[in-house]
Structures are given as C-alpha cells and as structure tokens.
Amino acid sequence: MTRINHNQVLAVILGLFSIVYLWMAFQIPTFPIPRPVDSDAFPKALGSAILLLSIFLFFEKAGEKTIEVEDKGHVGFSFTSPRMQVVVTSVGVLAYAFLIEPLGFVLASSLLMFLLAIYYGYRAWLTNLATTLGIVLSLYFVMTRAVGVHLPPGILPF
Amino acid sequence: MFESFSSLMYGFSIALDPINLFYVFIGVFAGTIIGMLPGLGPISALALMIPITFSMDPSSGLILMAGVYYGAIFGGSTSSILLNAPGVAGTVATSFDGYPMARQGKAGKALAIAAYASFVGGTISVIGLMLIAPLLSKVAVSFGPPEYFALMILGLTAVVSLSDKSLVKGLIAAVFGMMVSIVGIDLQTGTERYTFNSLNMLDGIDFLVVALGVFALAEVFVMLLRGDDNKGEKRKAIGSLKLSGAEVKEIAGPVGRSSVLGFFIGVLPGAGATIGSFLGYSMEKRIAKDGDTFGKGNIKGVAAPEAANNAACGGSFVPLLTLGVPGSGTTAVLLGALLVMGVTPGPMMMETRPDVFWGVIASMYIGNVFLLALNLPFIPLIAKILDAPRPLLLAMILIFCMVGVYGMNFNIFDLVMLLVFGLIGLVMRLYGFPAAPMILGLILGALMEESMRRALQISGGDWSIFIDKPISLWLLVIALLSLTAPSLKKLYQKARTARA
Numbered sequence: 001m002t003r004i005n006h007n008q009v010l011a012v013i014l015g016l017f018s019i020v021y022l023w024m025a026f027q028i029p030t031f032p033i034p035r036p037v038d039s040d041a042f043p044k045a046l047g048s049a050i051l052l053l054s055i056f057l058f059f060e061k062a063g064e065k066t067i068e069v070e071d072k073g074h075v076g077f078s079f080t081s082p083r084m085q086v087v088v089t090s091v092g093v094l095a096y097a098f099l100i101e102p103l104g105f106v107l108a109s110s111l112l113m114f115l116l117a118i119y120y121g122y123r124a125w126l127t128n129l130a131t132t133l134g135i136v137l138s139l140y141f142v143m144t145r146a147v148g149v150h151l152p153p154g155i156l157p158f
Numbered sequence: 159m160f161e162s163f164s165s166l167m168y169g170f171s172i173a174l175d176p177i178n179l180f181y182v183f184i185g186v187f188a189g190t191i192i193g194m195l196p197g198l199g200p201i202s203a204l205a206l207m208i209p210i211t212f213s214m215d216p217s218s219g220l221i222l223m224a225g226v227y228y229g230a231i232f233g234g235s236t237s238s239i240l241l242n243a244p245g246v247a248g249t250v251a252t253s254f255d256g257y258p259m260a261r262q263g264k265a266g267k268a269l270a271i272a273a274y275a276s277f278v279g280g281t282i283s284v285i286g287l288m289l290i291a292p293l294l295s296k297v298a299v300s301f302g303p304p305e306y307f308a309l310m311i312l313g314l315t316a317v318v319s320l321s322d323k324s325l326v327k328g329l330i331a332a333v334f335g336m337m338v339s340i341v342g343i344d345l346q347t348g349t350e351r352y353t354f355n356s357l358n359m360l361d362g363i364d365f366l367v368v369a370l371g372v373f374a375l376a377e378v379f380v381m382l383l384r385g386d387d388n389k390g391e392k393r394k395a396i397g398s399l400k401l402s403g404a405e406v407k408e409i410a411g412p413v414g415r416s417s418v419l420g421f422f423i424g425v426l427p428g429a430g431a432t433i434g435s436f437l438g439y440s441m442e443k444r445i446a447k448d449g450d451t452f453g454k455g456n457i458k459g460v461a462a463p464e465a466a467n468n469a470a471c472g473g474s475f476v477p478l479l480t481l482g483v484p485g486s487g488t489t490a491v492l493l494g495a496l497l498v499m500g501v502t503p504g505p506m507m508m509e510t511r512p513d514v515f516w517g518v519i520a521s522m523y524i525g526n527v528f529l530l531a532l533n534l535p536f537i538p539l540i541a542k543i544l545d546a547p548r549p550l551l552l553a554m555i556l557i558f559c560m561v562g563v564y565g566m567n568f569n570i571f572d573l574v575m576l577l578v579f580g581l582i583g584l585v586m587r588l589y590g591f592p593a594a595p596m597i598l599g600l601i602l603g604a605l606m607e608e609s610m611r612r613a614l615q616i617s618g619g620d621w622s623i624f625i626d627k628p629i630s631l632w633l634l635v636i637a638l639l640s641l642t643a644p645s646l647k648k649l650y651q652k653a654r655t656a657r658a
Contacts, residue, residue, distance in 0.1 A: 010589060014330065021337065024352060031347040036619030039349040042340060042607040049333045056326045063324075063590060085382040086584070089556070090577055093375075096560060097573035109561070113553040120382070120549030131550055139561060148213040149565040 011058035014050060022047035085120065092116055104154015109136045162288050165508075169516025173524050178221050181214075182521050185225020186528045191543055192226075193233025195551065198377060199248075200230035201597065204491045205369040208498065209562040216499040217514045221521040223495055224475075227488065228280065228525045231431060231467055235272040239460070240265055240396075240541055248431030248467040251439040255452060255459030262455050266397035266538075267405075271457055272464045273534045274401070275413045279465035280526035282417035283424065283472025287479075287519055290425070291508075294480040298505035303612035304624050306483070308633035310606045313483050315637040316427040318595045319644065327591045329641075335599025338363055340607060358571040365494040365600055367572050370559045371579025372586065372593045378552050378559075379584040396538045409461035412442045420466030424473020427485035431467040431474075438466030472522060479503050479515060483602070487594030490601040 025043035078084060092112055099108045114132045122128055143149040172178060185207070192203035207226050211219035234249035239256035252272060259268040301309070318328035341352045342362030353359035416438030423434035442462040443452040452459045477485045482504035484490040496503055501514055508515050563576045586593055617623035625631045 006589060028351055029349060031349065035347075036614040036617075037611045039344040039347045039351060042610065043337075043351060046333055046337050046340075050330065050337070053326055053330045053333065057330065060324060060326055082383045082385050086379050089378065089382065090581065093556070093560065093573065093577045093580070097570045097577075100560075100564060100570065100573070105561070105564075109557050113557050116553040116556065117547075117549045120552060122547050122549035124547075128550065132553075135554055136557065139557070143209070143561065143565060147210055149209060150568070151561070151565065152568075 005062035007060050007062040008058050011054045014054035014057065018047050018051035018054060021050065080119070080121070088119060089116065100154075101152050102154060104156050105151035106136055106140050106156055107154055109139070162292055165512065165516045166288055166520060168512065169518070169520030170524075172217055172513050172517035173221060173520035178218055178517070178521065179524065181218050181222040182225045182525050183528055183532065185222040186229040186232075186525050186532070189226035189229020189231075190233035190236070190529075190540060191229075193230030194237045194540070194543055195233075195555075198374065198555070199234060200227050200488045201369065201491050201594070202374040202377065203227075203230040203233075204488065204495065205366060205373060206558050206562055208366055208491075208495050209565040211495060211499065212565070214499070216496070216501045216511070217517040219499050220492075220496060220501075220514055220518045223492055224518050224522050225525045225528070227471060227492070228276075228468065228522065228529060231471055232273065232276055232529050235276070235464055235467075236269060236537065236541060237544060239268045239272065241544060248435055248470070249463070250432070251435040251463035252460055252467075254439065254463075255454070255456050258453070258455035259457070259460065263397050264455070266399040267401065267457070268460050269396065269537050270399040270401055270534060271405075271409060271460045273530050273537075274406075275409065275416075275461040275464035276468040277526045277530045278413045279417040279420055279468035280472055280522065280529075282414075282465075283421045283469040284519060284523045284526075286418075286421040286425075286469075287472050287475055287522075291476055291480050291515075291519075294476060295505040295508050298481050301481070301505070301629070302627070303609040303616065304627045304630040305633065306481075307606060307609035307613055308624060308630040308637070309481060309483050310602045310609065312633045312637040312640070313427040313477070313485055314595065314598055314602060315640045317486060317598050318592075319640045324590060325641065325644065327589075328595045331586065331591045331593065332595035332599040335368075335596035335601075336603030336606070338368060338596075339600045339603030346608075346611060356571075358569065362604075363575060364563075364566060364572065365491070365597070366498075366566055367563050367575045368579050368600055369491050369494070369597055370562055371576045372583030372596060374555060374559045375576060375580030376583025376587055376593070378555055379580060380587050381548070381552060383584075396541065399534060399537075405457060409457055412438075412446075412458045412462040413465040415445075416442065416462040416466040417469040420469030421473040423466070424470030425476045425485075426473075427477060427483070430486040430488070431470040434470030434473075435463035435467040438462040468526075475518070475522070479507060479518070480505060482507070482605075484598065487597045490594075490598045494601050 022044065025040050025047050028040040028043065031038050092115075096108055096112050103111075110132050113136065114128055117128050117132070118125070140151060143151055173182065188207060189200070189203050192198050192206060193200060203226050204223055207223065211222055214222070231248055235252045235256070238249040238253035239260050242253050242257040256268045256272065259265065314332050318332055319325060339362070341359055343350055343360055350360065419438055419441065420434040423437060424430055439459060439462050442458050443449045446452065446456070446458055448456065474486055474489050477483050478489045478493060482493070482502060484493045493503065501507075501511055559576065560573055563572045564570070566572060583593060586596070613623050614621070624634060
C-alpha cells in the first residue's frame with residue numbers, strides 16, 4: 001500500500017476546510033433588495049476554488065519539506081528542542097497578549113524579551129538585561145512621545 | 159515632459175522638507191538593518207515600520223516606506239555579500255559573485271559596487287517612473303470595474319505563476335488571502351461574513367496582522383526550527399570601499415543595461431526584483447567576454463543584479479501608483495499602508511494627491527542618494543548587526559511584531575490573531591506554500607470583489623461584461639496564459655523529446 005504524502009494530508013485538510021467554508025457561504029443571508037450579485041457569491045466562488053485546488057493538490061507530486069528541522073542533540077523530550085522552542089514562543093506570545101494591559105508595555109515586553117533570549121540560549125545576563133531595557137524603553141518612548149501611539153503604562157508610573 | 163519635470167520639482171520641494179528628509183534617512187537606515195537580517199526582507203521591514211506611520215501625513219508616511227523598501231533591498235545585498243545569506247530573494251544573484259569577492263578580502267569593493275549600481279539603477283527607474291507613470295495614468299482613467307477586475311486577476315496570476323514553488327500551492331495561498339480579506343461586514347449590504355459573531359471580527363482582519371504573522375513571526379519560528387545560530391560565522395575584514403577608474407568603466411555598461419531591463423521587469427506584475435536581478439545577471443554573463451569568471455568574484459556579477467533589483471523596485475511603483483494595483487507582495491504591503499493612511503492610489507492620484515505621488519518619486523531619488531552617501535561609509539559599522547547574538551535578535555523581532563500589531567487597534571485579539579497567522583505562515587513555509595500571493599490576495603481580495611460586483615451591477619448580472627470589453631478580455635487572456643504557459647511549455651518539450 002502506498003503511503004500518503006504530506007501534500008495529500010494537506011489536500012484532505014483543505015478539502016474539509018473548503019466544505020465548511022462553502023457551507024457557511026450558503027448560510028449568508030440574502031439582501032432584501034434583489035441585486036445581481038449578493039454577499040454570498042464571492043465566498044462561494046472562493047470556497048469552490050479551494051475545493052478544486054485541494055483536489056489538484058492531492059494528485060500533485062510531493063516535494064521534500066522546505067525546512068530541515070535541526071533536531072541534533074535532542075533525543076526524546078527536550079525543553080530546548082527547536083520544536084519546543086516554537087511551542088514556548090507561541091505560549092509566550094499568548095501570555096504577552098494577556099499581560100500587556102495589566103502589567104504595561106514596558107514590563108510585559110521586557111519580561112518576554114529577556115526570558116525568551118535566555119531560553120533561546122543567550123547566557124550573558126547583564127548584556128541581555130541592558131539590551132532588553134534599552135530596546136523596550138526606546139520603543140516605548142518613541143511610540144508614545146514621538147509617534148503618538150498610546151501604549152499601556154500598566155503598573156509603572158510612566 | 160516639461161509638465162512631469164515641473165511636477166517632479168514640486169515633489170522635491172516636499173521630499174526636501176527637513177522632516178521628510180529625516181524620514182527618508184530613518185527609512186533607509188532602518189530598512190538596511192532589517193533587510194540585512196537573514197530571512198527578513200522588504201515585506202517584513204515595511205510591515206514592521208507601518209505602526210510608525212500611523213500618525214504621519216500620508217506623503218511623509220509613504221516617503222518613509224519608500225526609504226525602507228530601498229534600504230531593505232540594499233541591506234539584503236550586504237548580508238548576501240558578507241555572509242552568503244541573502245536577506246531577500248531579490249539579492250540572491252548578488253551573492254553569486256559578491257560572496258566570492260568577500261572571501262577574497264574584497265567585501266568593501268563589492269559593497270561599494272552594490273551601492274553605486276543600486277544608485278544608478280534607482281535613478282534610472284525614477285526617470286522611467288516619471289516618464290511612464292503619467293502616460294499610464296491617462297490610459298487607466300478609462301478603466302472601469304471590469305478592466306480593474308481583470309487587471310487584479312492578472313496581478314494575482316502573474317505573482318503565482320512566477321513564484322518558484324508549485325502553481326497549485328501558489329493559487330491556494332492567493333485564494334486563502336482573498337478568503338481572509340472578506341471576513342467582516344460586507345460594506346455593500348451590511349451582511350456579516352465569517353465573523354463567528356465576534357465583535358473583534360466585524361471590521362475584518364487587518365492586513366498588518368497577517369503580514370507580520372506570515373512573514374516576520376513565521377520567520378522567527380523558522381529560524382528557531384532551523385536552529386540558526388551565528389556563533390561560528392567569522393567574517394573577513396571588509397577592506398577598502400574604493401573603486402579604480404578601470405573598474406568603474408568595466409561596470410558602467412552592465413549597470414546601464416541591467417537598470418533599464420530591471421525597470422521594465424519591475425513594471426510587469428509579478429516579476430519584480432528577484433526576476434529582474436536574475437535576468438540582469440544572466441544577461442551580463444552571456445554578454446561578457448569573461449563570462450566564465452562569473453560566480454568566482456567578477457565585479458560585473460555584483461553590479462548587474464544590484465542595478466536590476468533596485469531599478470525593478472522603482473518599476474514596481476508604476477502599477478501601484480498609477481493603477482492602484484500592486485504587482486508584488488511588497489507593493490501590496492505598501493498599498494495596505496497607504497489605505498491605512500487614507501490614500502487610495504490609482505489613476506486619479508496624480509490629480510488628487512500630487513504631494514504623495516511626486517513626493518514619493520522625489521524621495522526615492524533622495525533615498526538613493528542617502529544610500530550612497532550615508533550607508534556606504536557606515537556599512538562596516540552597520541554590518542556589526544550581523545554579529546548580534548541570534549537569541550537577542552529573535553526576541554527583539556518578536557517584540558517589534560507585537561508592538562506593531564497592538565499599536566494599531568490596542569486590541570489583544572489582534573495579538574492572538576498574529577500568533578494564528580504566524581503559525582499558518584510556518585505551515586506554509588514548511589510545506590512550500592508561497593506567502594507573497596497570500597498577501598496579494600489579502601490586499602486585492604476585497605477590491606476584486608468590489609470591482610466584480612460593480613461590473614455585474616452595470617451589466618445587470620451578465621458575466622459576459624468581462625469579455626465584451628477588449629482591455630478586460632486581453633488582460634484575462636494574458637492572466638490565463640501566465641498560468642498555463644509553464645504547463646504548456648512542459649507538454650511541448652515532452653512532445654518534442656518523444657518525437658526525437
């Protein structure tokens with residue numbers, strides 16, 4: 001039996017996505033005043049296009065993955081493996097999203113940048129701290145004072 | 159001609175305003191640094207700078223962005239030459255001879271050639287833009303919704319067909335971009351589409367969230383997965399930046415030819431800096447008597463692609479400013495930035511916003527002067543950014559992405575969406591889906607739908623309106639050809655080999 005390749009897996013996912021998308025397109029209400037093309041026409045066309053393209057993708061020859069994941073030296077579960085770094089970074093972004101308003105831009109950004117740099121393997125703590133504070137504070141003052149973009153001060157007084 | 163010249167003088171009066179000069183300088187400088195970072199090209203550079211332009215006057219904002227664009231291309235050349243790690247696809251060809259020159263201890267010379275060639279390429283493209291844009295604007299005034307719809311289809315298909323990856327994947331990316339573009343309230347009927355009853359989705363998904371997600375954040379993820387580290391890289395000294403008279407004479411021809419070629423390639427939808435630089439390089443390799451030394455540190459091999467890619471950047475502004483239709487992912491981000499600033503480019507822009515139109519053209523010229531006068535002497539210093547520890551750089555890029563996205567609407571939902579699109583961008587990179595067609599689809603999707611609906615309203619629902627109009631018909635035929643040409647060529651070659 002032939003093994004399913006990654007293009008075929010993606011094609012199935014896209015096919016299912018297009019069916020849900022099309023189903024939702026059919027739920028778009030009709031505008032009371034009749035018009036040649038209503039709000040649902042374009043989504044229906046796009047959904048159908050993806051469905052058709054996913055069929056083409058299914059039969060397309062799969063190439064190699066375009067990025068080689070650097071997994072050397074990480075046997076079994078490793079908190080610092082490249083894949084784990086993507087997961088931790090994603091969690092960091094999410095945490096940042098929920099902390100930026102209560103903690104403030106300076107504190108949340110400094111914490112994220114400093115901790116992630118350490119996690120990615122940067123050991124010069126003092127340089128890390130100085131760079132982090134330099135960048136975050138410059139960014140904060142440029143955005144709030146020069147550009148006029150209000151960033152949350154949070155628990156800090158400025 | 160005289161009219162264009164006096165308009166350009168007006169543009170200079172805007173661009174030479176001290177504050178705008180400052181913005182050009184900041185743009186070129188920041189663009190150079192961002193473009194230098196492997197993986198971060200002009201699209202990321204532009205997207206990262208958009209938040210800075212929020213409160214700016216549109217002409218100043220676009221002047222800054224044009225500087226960033228040029229700077230990013232030049233920055234890409236720097237990392238191509240010094241590290242053999244092109245920051246952008248448009249400077250890959252530069253590395254063929256630039257890196258061997260750097261290994262021979264002639265990095266300074268290669269960088270100087272890149273800067274001079276970029277300057278000439280940029281200058282020629284500005285002259286071309288000045289001459290062609292008004293003519294094209296006059297033609298485009300007669301364009302109606304069917305022509306615009308067809309033009310946008312052509313822009314999309316050209317980008318898809320010219321991307322080096324699979325055609326099907328390119329089309330999927332473009333259609334997906336269009337799907338994202340129609341999320342929110344339909345402005346013509348007030349109907350909600352794909353909002354999942356979320357208030358945050360009513361205004362749709364901002365293009366900056368998507369651009370920063372699929373380009374910058376996804377690039378951070380890719381660098382993490384690759385385990386990129388610059389610890390082991392040792393660069394040779396940059397060396398002298400001076401060129402001899404004989405060397406200047408030697409590169410003069412290639413620079414001139416590649417600049418003109420690059421400009422016209424840039425005007426074409428979908429082509430742009432990458433194809434321009436490769437064509438410039440291969441053209442010079444073929445013409446040169448010492449063509450066999452290309453790839454081994456020939457100075458013409460640096461000059462030609464550099465002149466071509468900068469000229470192509472200028473050329474790509476022609477469809478953006480005159481038709482309001484971007485021909486590449488980068489100009490799509492620029493269009494998005496303009497729309498955010500409340501400026502809609504198109505054939506009427508020269509009349510309605512001459513300050514923006516001519517100000518940008520003049521600032522492109524000034525940007526080139528800045529690149530030459532300021533960046534070149536400081537390049538040994540700027541190049542130190544390549545030695546910055548990768549963990550710090552990655553964490554910094556993350557912060558820049560997030561402040562850009564948050565600063566737009568002050569909404570944490572946007573940050574969550576940034577992550578979602580960052581992960582989508584990562585999957586796209588992992589499985590060979592090009593990101594540029596997605597951004598183009600995102601920017602053009604809503605405009606395409608509007609043109610399509612307007613055209614059908616005019617025709618009373620008759621779809622033949624798209625083929626009844628000759629310009630629209632031709633544009634659609636070219637679009638279809640651009641998609642089918644590669645497959646037809648393959649079939650033809652197969653048939654020929656079978657016959658032989």
